[in-house]
Amino acid sequence: MSVFVLDTNKKPQNPIHPAKARLLLTEGTAAVFRQFPFTIILKEKVLDVASNPLRIKIDPGSRETGIAVINDDYRGQQIKNNLESRRAIRRSRRNRKTRYRKPRFDNRTRAKGCLPPSLKSRVHNIETWVNRLCRFCNIQAISMELVRFDMQKIQKNSSFQGKPGLLKRIQKQSKVPLKDAGAVNTTRWDLFRTLKKTGLPVETGSGGLTKFNRTTRGLHKTHWLDAACVGKSTPEKMFQIDKTVLILKADGHGSRQMCRVNRFGFPRTTAKSTEKKVKGFQTGDIVKAVVTSGKKVGTYTGRVAVRKSGSFNIKTVDKTVQGISWKYCRLLHASDGYSYNTTC
Secondary structure, three states: OOEEEEOOOOOEOOOEOHHHHHHHHHHOOEEEEEOOOOEEEEOOOOOOOOOOOEEEEEEOOOOOOEEEEEEOOOOHHHHHHHHHHHHHHHHHHHHOOOOOOOOOOOOOOOOOOOOOHHHHHHHHHHHHHHHHHHHHOOEEEEEEEOOOOOHHHHHOOHHHOOOHHHHHHHHHHOOOOOHHHHHHHHHHHHHHHHHHOOOOOEEEEOHHHHHHHHHHOOOOOOHHHHHHOOOOOOOOOOOOOOOOEEEEEEOOOOOOOOOOEOOOOOEOOOOOOOOOEEOOEEOOOEEEEEEOOOOOOEEEEEEEEOOOOOEEEEEOOOOEEEEEEHHHEEEEEOOOOEEEEEEO
16 A cells, blocks of 8 residues: 655645655654554655646445545444434333433424435545545545446346246245445435535446456456446556555444443443543554553554543454553554554
């Protein structure tokens, strides 16, 4: 994965190879500006160099979205589950005639074009990263896959034509889920209008064109390579500087729930504190802890969960280390609602 570069005025320059970035950091001519996505800022003013125009390409999916930046992975299901859980607790308390759970008046109507929170989250996540990438590199155009799934063709199993008995038995046992296709169909135009608001030219392409571009260039099937092959603007020859891929997961900024509840809907914890930060850290920060004494001697890097006592939990790639004092922790990346991981 290329490294983004900013000049002394925080103006985006051409992305560079990771080896070049390590050399600049070793020589002291650059400093780390942001950990995820990895961005460096130059310490000395450079001559005005025309940066190459780049294009963001987006392959929106129902569960994962591929985003690629070329030189010319949602939180929707989690939100839906949280809303259903809250609704179940709310209705349970109403049915048991407990306090503070009176039903609302049925006078609320949705505005035209309104999306439910789980689908709106998908659009907002893509919008957030388009705006961030525009700050870190010279983006001049956007491409997105504007695809529509035919629900009737999905439901119709043409491979069993002429065998009505077999088809009937299979349809009794299973139904084709349509929620993923419905999510893509519902959000595609809202996402298109959101991208148009950036003021950049937006190119659209079909799923068939994406597959044609990918197969003719000999690329394997992944979300980010599909994104790189969206639209007619795909270059004839594509070169990968580095095969490392940054995986983003939208975790949100916490919960609105004031306290945890048991399976009957009654509170089982005290109300959460209004102070999110403890000793300068908050849950969701990426930290590096170098423990020099005790049973947990070692170096740990990962997402931190804070406690008021100052004893933190750090979630690394393979395990969760509990009871690390805040004194050993150093902040690498402040919490921004996303968790990060890399893969080759």
